[in-house]
Amino acid sequence: MLIHNSYFNGDVQSIGFERNGRRQTAGVIAKGEFHFGTDAPERMTIVSGELWVRLPGAEMRAFPAGTAFEVAAKSGFDVKAEAPVAYLCEFL
Amino acid sequence: MLIHNSYFNGDVQSIGFERNGRRQTAGVIAKGEFHFGTDAPERMTIVSGELWVRLPGAEMRAFPAGTAFEVAAKSGFDVKAEAPVAYLCEFL
Numbered sequence: 001m002l003i004h005n006s007y008f009n010g011d012v013q014s015i016g017f018e019r020n021g022r023r024q025t026a027g028v029i030a031k032g033e034f035h036f037g038t039d040a041p042e043r044m045t046i047v048s049g050e051l052w053v054r055l056p057g058a059e060m061r062a063f064p065a066g067t068a069f070e071v072a073a074k075s076g077f078d079v080k081a082e083a084p085v086a087y088l089c090e091f092l
Numbered sequence: 093m094l095i096h097n098s099y100f101n102g103d104v105q106s107i108g109f110e111r112n113g114r115r116q117t118a119g120v121i122a123k124g125e126f127h128f129g130t131d132a133p134e135r136m137t138i139v140s141g142e143l144w145v146r147l148p149g150a151e152m153r154a155f156p157a158g159t160a161f162e163v164a165a166k167s168g169f170d171v172k173a174e175a176p177v178a179y180l181c182e183f184l
Contacts, residue, residue: 001102001122002102002103002104002105002120002122002176004096004098004105006096010093010094011094012094013094013096013107014107015105015106015107015118015119015120015178017120017122017176017178018176019140019141019175019176020175024140024178026107026118026119026120026139026140026178026179027107027118028094028107028109028118030093030094030109045139047118047137047139047180048111048116048118048180048182049111083111083112084094084109084110084111086107086109086116086118086180087118088139088140088178090140
């Protein structure tokens with residue numbers, strides 16, 4: 001079953017699914033700045049566009065389409081999109 | 093602005109957006125078989141999983157994550173997903 005998620009007044013939306021017992025979401029981040037907290041560890045892969053990301057303890061840097069980053073559990077990260085960005089989030 | 097689309101009783105869902113004047117959707121296809129008609133020409137890129145696709149006049153074949161196919165305007169294609177598949181659709 002697919003689940004539609006909407007955050008930040010609809011500025012971040014995703015479709016959640018499960019395959020081989022692993023949860024993933026395919027989503028889009030609208031232009032803007034947002035903070036995401038993590039419960040489980042996750043891998044974010046940029047599918048279209050470019051996302052600026054500040055990982056814990058690091059400077060903000062750009063992740064263009066085709067690149068990915070991982071975030072630990074019980075952590076978080078800041079993002080900035082200058083135009084809409086599509087991503088795949090895999091819960092690890 | 094992001095737009096949530098739902099088709100086939102929620103078995104295909106996507107988030108639509110526009111960047112640089114080009115429309116795209118990031119979506120998920122649940123397990124099942126579906127037919128899509130095209131209005132504009134489009135490029136489908138498989139982001140996660142594997143999608144079986146029958147393009148016009150061709151046999152059904154598998155497109156695994158990382159591969160893509162294009163479909164002409166005013167056409168259509170059949171797909172079969174044996175498990176949920178995430179995709180990026182770019183309207184050309």
